[in-house]
Each structure stands twice: as C-alpha cells, then as structure tokens.
Amino acid sequence: MSCPDTANTMKDRMPDHVSPSNPRIQFRPTATLTFMGLVFGLVMGLGAPLFTLDLADRGYGASMVAANSMMQALGALGIAPFMPRLATYLGPRRAIFLALMGAGMTLLLFPLGHSIWPWFPLRVLLGAFCEVILVLSESWLNQITDNHARGRVMGLYNTLLFVGIAMGPALLSLTGRQGNLPFFGTAALLLLAATLTQAPWMVVPPPAAPTRHRLWRYLALAPIAITATLLIAMLDAAATSFLALYAIQSGWSERAATLLLSVMLLGATVMQVPIGWIGDRTNRRALQIILALLACGGALLWPLVMHQPVLAYPLMFVWDGAFASLYSVAMAAAGNRYRDGDLIAIYALCSLAWGLGSFTGPAISAAAMQASPHGLALFAATLCGLFALLPLILKKSV
Template sequence: MSGYVTQPNTRIQFLPTATLILMGLVFGLVMGLGAPLFTLDLTDRGYGAGMVAANSMMHALGALAMAPFMPLLATRLGPRRAIFLALVGGSVTLLLFPLSSSIWPWFPLRILLGAFCEIILVLSESWLNQITDNHARGRVMGLYSTLLSVGIAIGPALLSVTGRQGNLPFWGTAAILLVAAAATLPPWMVTPPPAAPTQHKLLRYLWLAPIAITATLLIAMLDGAATSFLALYAIQSGWSERAATLLLSVMLLGATVMQVPIGWVGDRTNRRYLLIILALMACGGALLWPMAIRQPALAYPLLFVWDGAFASLYSVAMAAAGNRYRDGDLIAIYALCSLAWGIGSFTGPAISAAAMQASPHGLALFAATLCGLFALLPLLLKKSV
C-alpha cells in the first residue's frame, strides 16, 4: 500500500488522516456559507431567480471543466501541492468578489471557485482513501462524508454570526481556506508517490468501477431532487411549511448520523452485500413515503433512516473502490465520479419535477425506481465490488 500507512509511527499515520478528514469539514463550510451568501447578495442587488440560478451554475461548470484534468494535475503536482494551490487560489478568488461593483465578473470568478473546489474535494478524498487501511476505510470515508455534511449545515449558521453585509463573510471564508492550506504544509503530510492512471482514456474507468460511478450519479440525482422537492411534496400532502422544512432537516440528519456506523459495518462485512441491502432499503423506504407522509409519526423516522441508508451508498461504494484501485487509477475514478455528480445534479431535479407533475407521489416513485435499479448492479456485477 502506498503512503505512510506502512510506517510504524501511529501518530504520524493519525495526523494526515485527521487533517484530510477535517478538509471535508472545511469544504462543507465553504459550500454551506458561500451558496446563501452569493444568492442573498445577488438578490440584494435586485437580480431575480434566473440570474441567481445562472450564476450558481457557473460553480458546477468550473467543477465539470476541471474534472477531466484531475489525474494529470495529481501526477504533475502531487495531491499536497495541488490542494495547497487550490486552497490559496480559492481564498484569493473569494477576496476578489467584493471588489467588483458589477455582477458580470462574478461569473468567471465562480467558475474559478468551482474549479478550485473540485481540486480540493477530489484530491483530498482520494488521498484519504489511498492512505487508509481496508479494515477502517468504511468508517474513515463515512466520517469524511459526515463532516462534509456537517460543514454544509454549519455554513449558513456562520453567515448569521458574521452578518451578510460588507466584506467580512468573504474575508472570513477566505481565511478558513488559508488555514486549511497551512494545514497541508507540515512534514507529516506525506503523499503517496505520483503515479499516472493505467488507462489513457478517462471513460475506460466507467467499465472498471461502474458501481462507484453509478452510486455517485444516483446520490447526485436524488440528493438534488429530495432537497429541492421533499418539502414541497410534504406541503402538497397537507403539511405546514414549518413541519415540511423540519422533515427535510430530519432527513438530512439521518445522513449525518448513520454514515459512520454503516461504514463500520462495511469494514466487517462484505461490501457488495451491504450495497445491495442499502439499495433495497432505500427502494423500499421510498415506496413507503406515500403511506408515511400522511402520518408525521411515521414520516420523521422513515426519512431519517432512508437518507442514512441512501447516503451511505456513496461512502461504501468508494471504500470498495479504494480497496481495488490505487494512485492514479483511484484519482481517475474520482474524477469520473465528479462528472457523474455534475450530470446527476443537473438532471435529478428536472426529472423529479416532471415526475411530480405526472403523479402526486412522483417523487417517491422516482426515488424508488432509481434505488431499485441500482440494487441490480452489485447483484449482477460481482467482480466490481
């Protein structure tokens, strides 16, 4: 195994692992704080929902544009240097936003920010995956995903502390990135030796790691759909706006709480079987939504467990990929997963909106169908897990 997991000093092993896990928290904080900051700032300037959406899409465009270059970037610079430069670059980019009196420079700046965030996310997660032993990989990757979710949740709260007016939110977020950049510099942050992917074409990895990539696509499609339309689905079923919002929060809490325990199970059992069970749980849980939505006492625990099982599909699938692939191959898989995430984020809400127009319970049927289809992959592709 590459990296310092083979070194005898457990303190040295712990420090880089903890640093990279906290990188997930930092990434989540920046995303959770930045999204409402940009939206509200644009609204204050008098721009409508169309302009807000167009500007938000620039972040995704930057991430998608950077994804194919991730293996080359990791090989040329190494993960540590690339992450350091991306953190510094993201910090400088954030400082440029309040300097512009016009909205138009915000579009290329958000593309840049999306590209820098893509580097931070892909290389920190793949680096962490590589240096973690297989017996702990599920828990570690689950913890990374959990802290990322916690960071996204804390971000808006930090915005309420700093206040939204003036430059302080931009300066504060930039400072967080600079602190994270400094955390990559200590000598114990040793990276595995750079290695190019064994496949020359990125799409080849779609056949080598179909379950990890499809799991990412599934998570992106349903995560965007659920966060966008679950509250609306509850309101249309007779819930108050406050109760519907609380239902969404309880659902997201399930993903935060359950990923580490499920990762622990994955470290001690066959991950292929676990993926099948989790996908069937997500499918069955979604089929129960129409019944549970009529009774809040059932809806709250059901959505909590549902999102915990559903969100864990990603961390379990990536832990399995980390056990099979290393170095440049693993980074290439993460890069392709990023492309899948972008596609899913764009298509999921649109398809779910059409499903809700076709049926009152279209969101539930859409979720159940996707999860049921995904369960077939580890069932049929035995050698891919």
C-alpha cells in the first residue's frame, strides 16, 4: 500500500463535514477513525507491560524501567509542537498512514537485537508516531462530526481508547511474552489500520494552516479544553499510580485494592458515551461545571467510604465516569467552535498539556499523600473544584 498520490487530491479535498442526511457515508469514516482510537489504546496497553516485564526479566530495576518508559513520552512531547505544520503539509490521511506504517515497522525492530539500548531511540520514535495517530485521528473525527452528535462520537472514541488499553494486558496474557508474537501481532494490526486509512470513504478536508503562527497563542483561544486535558492527565496518572496504595493504607487487601482501580477505570469506559449524549442535548459549558462539581464532591467522599467497600465501588465507578468525561465534553465544545488547522493546533497544545500533567501528577499526589493520609482525595477534590470555576470565569472561551 502506498501513500495517497495526486490522483487522490480531489477526493481528499471534499468538504470537512458529512451531511447527516447520508448516514452511510457518515458511518464509515466515523467507524474507521474510532478504530484508530482502539489501535492507539492497544499499542499503549500492550507495550507498557511488555517492555516493563521484559526489562525486569533481564535484571534491570525500576530506574531503568522508568527511564525507558520516559522515552515514549519524550517522543510524544517532541512531535507535538510540529503537529499543525505536519498536518498542513501532508494532510491528516497521509500523516496518519505514515505514522501507522512507521509505528508498525518500529515494533518489528524491537526483537531483532539482544541489547536493550536500541529500545531507547525506538521508543522515542514509537511515542512520536503514536502521538500523530492520536492527535490527527481525533481532530479529524471531531471535524467530520456534526455538532448534534459530536459529544457521543468523541465519547465513543475515548471509550474505545480505554478498551484498547484494557485489552493490551489481556492479549499479552494470551500470547505470552516469550518470542516475537506480541510485536508482530501488534505491528500487523497497525498495518491493517494503515490500509483502512486509504479506503475511498475516508474523505478529509483540504490542509489548512492555523490562523495563529505560534502554538502557545491557542492557550487563550481554548483555555478550558487545554486545562481539562491537563487536569485529566494529572489525576489519571495520580489515581492509577496511587489509588490502590491509598486503599491498602485504608485497610484493603491488595486484591481488593486492585479491583477498586479496575472498577474506577470501568466507569471511565462505560459512562463517556451517555454523558456525551447529554452534552449533545444540553449546554456543554453547564455540563462541564456539573461534572467538575460531581468529581470534586466525589473525591471529598473518598475518606468516608474507604472503610465501606459496598459504597466505595459504586462511588469510584461514577467518579471516574464523570471525571474522565470532562475531556470528551471539552473537546466536543472546541470542535464546535474551531476547525481545520486551528483545531489541530489546539489538539497539539492539549497533547503538551497531557505530557506535562502525566509528569507532574504523580509527584504532586505523592507529596500530598505524605502530608496527609487522605492527601490523594484532597488533591483530586482541589483540582476538580478549581476547574469548575473556569467555565464560570471564562464565559466566552472553550
């Protein structure tokens, strides 16, 4: 399969929206792009334990595992500022195609050598390719979706992303870590996704440059969406890292604490589409305030329910469902106002915010837990409460 050539130019320059009167055309690109979210999640969910456990088997400690994991984040952060220019120059379809092919070929290189040192640059490349897939597929999907369905569709995209992350360890347990099957199987899935981007129904808008020349200027245009991304990244990294430990310190067994984390993540997976549906039929600004207040209040209840599992499980399910949906609702609002290069620039800035949040969230939450037995709950409640003020203060922003 080759990249699109000039024969596809007119096809690629079709309008960036699909009329709801033609659901057949609308369904196919939507299904294909949401599949990209599943693929991205699967690569993340499969890669993290695969590399971590392989390094541990070779005798390396936590510091080497952390350093190797940071390479993937470094690749994502490094490519993010160039995302608008990349999308303008190549167009989203060609850029995603090349990124999927590049990620697949990169995975095939991992098992070729016996030394781990090539893994460091390879994980930088993998992080950059995956970031292109994530940002451009999500922004493309946002653009082709009508406003009346945008919340549900973006919620579905993020739901499948979470499903992919959850599927990764499960597939690894089936294939086993020994041998090349995990690498080859994931690479084959990426190549299949690359083939789907070349389908005739995958129409995209013509490349359009951002209206702002400097990426940081979009912070003033979409502060709520960017701050929502920062918030989600900080608390997602903090909760996944420390919620089980917080439960254990509250008297839970290790198995029950791990189950609590799984129930929490299940809430984020299940509730995004229903909340997106509500956002399509109500005021998204008001919905963001309500979700943030629910997340704030829910976090304040953590210390009260940690000694009552019958209440803790449903609370964490609802809490993460409301909390994680803040991102989908915020990006649906941004997609309603901005298009083309501007929307891609906002997504690129959001990816930088995600990287910053992922780095700072665990460190701050660890300090909060040292300061107080319920520091994690207070940290989550404070951030969610402060975020609820943004839509009230910034009434003309998204």
